[in-house]
Amino acid sequence: MIxxxxxxxxxxxxxxxxxxxxxxxxxxxxxxxxVAFEGEINRQIGGLLALYLSTHRLRYNVVLTVNPYDATDISLDKRVEIANSFKKDETILISVHSNASSPSGTGTGFEIYTTTGQTKSDILATEIGNSVKTLYQKLNLKLRFNFTDGDLDQENNFFILRKSACPAVLLECLFFDNWNDYQKLRDPEFQKEMSWYIYKGIMSYLDKYGDV
Ligand SMILES: [Zn+2]
Incomplete structure (x- = not known):
């Protein structure tokens, strides 16, 4: 049980x-x-997500690797250490990021990542991705889904995903180096909606799979 x-x-x-x-x-x-600061955006959207999770689902222990109201950065090792201090079968991890492209300004849209191969993380990514899809279709924003392996997530062995023992996904909300995307990322209304749809995707996963 999660x-x-x-x-x-x-x-x-x-x-x-x-x-x-x-x-x-x-x-x-x-x-x-x-100037767009990725870490600020991640904290703003993530902070709202933490608020929704804490106020709507009291039965879950919501753990933040960093305090959204504190600027301190911590290492990836430390972030993983926090995640792995909980039993992997009772835990899920959601890492919130915003994207950048090379050359700058050429990327747009939403991505969600898991490690390669099919694990419980893929199911979690699918639930969150499908929830975010509703919002992005409403706002006419791009969904950078990759269905080549049969589900919507992209796969990349990012350190935090690879080293965390529990199901873990990493979100790239929009591109902070794209002016149009950045207008959304810094908009408090968008931040609220974005975090709400991530929250709903997490809840959908927990309702279906959280008790097994
Ligand atoms: Zn990042």
Whole structure:
């Protein structure tokens, strides 16, 4: 039975001195001078997700690898260590990120990742992906699904997915280096909807598979 939901928000934030606590590759300066900070976006969307999970489903132990109101970044090792301190059969992990492309500004849309091969993570990714699909179709945003292996997720052995023992997925909400995507990512209304649909996807997974 699932008891623990680990929420992981990628990278760091802006500290009280105004400094970004993570790698410069995780920010982007647009030609008009506006700067997008991936870690800030991840914390904003993830923080709302944590709020929904905490207020609507009290039976679950919601664990945050980083505090969304604290800019401190922690290592991937530490994030995995937190996830693996819980029993893998009682735990799921959701890592919230935003995307960037090369060259900058050419990517758009939503992706959800699991490790390669078919595991419980694929089922979790499918539930979250199908929920997010409803929102993205309504807003006419792109869904970067890959059905070549029979389900919608993309596969990549990212460290946090590979090293976490429990079912684990990584979301790339939209592209922070794409001006149109960034307008959504920084919009409080979009942030609320995005986190709500992720929440509903997690709940759908737990309702179907959380008790087995
Ligand atoms: Zn990231």
């Amino acid at each position: 008891k623990n939901i680990i929420l992981d928000f990628g990278h760091g934030g802006i500290d009280k001195n105004g400094n970004y606590t993570t790698a410069p590759s995780k920010m982007y300066t647009f030609s008009n001078g506006v």
